[in-house]
Amino acid sequence: MPTNLDLDDRLIAEAQKLGRHRTKKETVTAALSEYIQRRRQQAILSLFGTVEYEPRYSYKRERREKRA
Numbered sequence: 001m002p003t004n005l006d007l008d009d010r011l012i013a014e015a016q017k018l019g020r021h022r023t024k025k026e027t028v029t030a031a032l033s034e035y036i037q038r039r040r041q042q043a044i045l046s047l048f049g050t051v052e053y054e055p056r057y058s059y060k061r062e063r064r065e066k067r068a
Contacts, residue, residue, distance in 0.1 A: 007024075
């Protein structure tokens, strides 16, 4: 789907250089992927402190019991 965007050439050039991308399309695709990944990470961080934590839980003990 062709899309025309009025992008700042200076920003594209800098991003292309930093990311070592060969094309503008490659640069914009990488930038969008990083943007999405960052937003998803931020959404996960908002859950911090909302999950119940069992201080006596031991993953090592759980592994030993599974093996036995």
